[in-house]
Amino acid sequence: MLTLKAPAKINLFLNVLGLRDDGFHKIQSLIQKVTLYDILTIKPAEDFILRTDPSISTRQNLVYKAARLLKEICGVRRGAHIYLKKHIPISSGLGGGSSDAAAALSGLNKLWGLNLSKGELHDLALRLGSDVPFFLDGPLAFVEGRGEKITALKMTRQLDILLVKPHITVSTAWAYSELSLQSSGLTKKDKKVDNIEFFIRGLKGTRLQLLKGRAILGSMFNNFSNDLEAPVVRRFPVIADIKKRLLEEGAIFSMMSGSGSTVFGVFSSKEEAYRASLAFKGFWTAMVRTII
Numbered sequence: 001m002l003t004l005k006a007p008a009k010i011n012l013f014l015n016v017l018g019l020r021d022d023g024f025h026k027i028q029s030l031i032q033k034v035t036l037y038d039i040l041t042i043k044p045a046e047d048f049i050l051r052t053d054p055s056i057s058t059r060q061n062l063v064y065k066a067a068r069l070l071k072e073i074c075g076v077r078r079g080a081h082i083y084l085k086k087h088i089p090i091s092s093g094l095g096g097g098s099s100d101a102a103a104a105l106s107g108l109n110k111l112w113g114l115n116l117s118k119g120e121l122h123d124l125a126l127r128l129g130s131d132v133p134f135f136l137d138g139p140l141a142f143v144e145g146r147g148e149k150i151t152a153l154k155m156t157r158q159l160d161i162l163l164v165k166p167h168i169t170v171s172t173a174w175a176y177s178e179l180s181l182q183s184s185g186l187t188k189k190d191k192k193v194d195n196i197e198f199f200i201r202g203l204k205g206t207r208l209q210l211l212k213g214r215a216i217l218g219s220m221f222n223n224f225s226n227d228l229e230a231p232v233v234r235r236f237p238v239i240a241d242i243k244k245r246l247l248e249e250g251a252i253f254s255m256m257s258g259s260g261s262t263v264f265g266v267f268s269s270k271e272e273a274y275r276a277s278l279a280f281k282g283f284w285t286a287m288v289r290t291i292i
Contacts, residue, residue, distance in 0.1 A: 001042065001044075002042040003039065004039070004041075004042070004106070004107050005037040005039060005103070006038040006096070006099035006100045007033040007035065007291060008037070008094040008163075009031050009094060009257075010161065010257040010264050011031055013030050013224040013225060013255075014027060014226040014258065015027060015029070019180060022146075024130065024146035025146065025180075026144075027130075027143070027144065027145070027147070028143070028144055029142075030153075031095075031140070032140045032290050033140070033291040034161055034289065034290055034291060036087060036094070036163070036288050037087060037088070038085060038087055039087070040085075040103050041083040042080055042081070043080065043081045043082075044080060044111060045078075046079050047079040048071075048080055048081075049080075049081045050063055050064050051081075051082070051083045051084070052086060053086045053090075055090070056090065062097045062100055062101035062129065063082060063084055063100050066101045066105050066124075066128055067082070067108055069128065070105065070109070074114050078112055080108060080111060080112075091170060091171070092260075093170070093257040093259050093262045094163070094262055095131050095258065098128075098131035098132045098134075099135045101128045101132045101135075102125060102132050102135030105121050105124060105136070106121065106136065122136060129147075130147035133147055134150060139292065140155050140292075154292070155290060155292050156292070158291075158292055159266055160267045160268070160273045160287070160289055161264050161267070161273065161287070161288045162246065162251070162265045162276050162277055162286075162288075163284075163287075164264070164280050164283050165263075165283060165284040166238045166239070166242065166261055168238070168261050170232055170259050170260040170261045172258070172259040175231060175260070176259070179227060179231050221252070224253070225255070226256050226257075228256070229255065232256060232260045232261070239256055239260060242254075242263040242283070243255070245279060245280070246263065246264075246276065247265070249276035250272050250275070252265075252267065252268060
């Protein structure tokens with residue numbers, strides 16, 4: 001039996017550069033895993049059974065799709081019983097489904113003795129979704145293309161994060177389509193990204209080990225943005241309200257993650273994050289830390 005933790009993620013920035021010839025959007029994103037986990041328990045069996053939240057259709061679940069893909073590609077005749085305990089909200093911009101799929105690929109590769117290489121798993125992961133390959137790596141990476149080009153990075157200190165999700169769901173496909181209709185919202189291909197380069201240089205070196213105080217930490221996030229945020233906020237202004245309130249409650253930086261609807265705030269301590277969480281009664285919240 002295998003027990004696997006599938007972590008959530010936040011996008012520290014998300015630039016959308018345009019539409020590729022294959023119909024996917026070309027992106028740049030700095031993606032960070034955080035300490036909120038779905039749990040997968042996988043047992044060997046003759047048949048295949050997936051048990052999880054009944055609100056999720058089994059055949060649409062990425063864990064089911066990952067297992068089916070492995071069985072088809074590798075000619076596997078054995079099965080597995082998988083119990084998926086959800087803690088990451090569905091359609092939240094936190095990558096729960098993609099993380100679950102990556103965990104299933106890794107776990108079944110081991111359970112079934114397939115001995116697939118990391119590169120082979122990455123190729124399969126990309127067939128399941130653009131975010132899935134990242135979850136085979138991490139915990140922090142600069143991601144480009146449609147999600148297939150991954151540059152692993154390392155953060156030398158943990159950050160305290162408060163996640164806040166309103167009771168709305170946002171379709172990723174809808175958010176990207178809305179952005180495409182507003183071409184001015186796309187990050188220009190020739191845009192200088194000095195702030196990104198500064199952040200990455202800091203992560204590769206010792207800069208974060210030396211950070212003291214809010215001003216210096218805040219400078220690391222200077223000018224970071226999420227191109228999907230504007231079209232989502234136009235339809236769901238509560239996203240902007242949450243961002244504003246997080247900053248009022250002491251967040252150093254706040255932004256929507258992925259296509260939403262979760263908004264995160266970066267705080268200088270877990271005590272500050274906890275105090276801020278008290279201002280969000282009626283919302284789903286979680287206090288997490290970045291994984292290093």
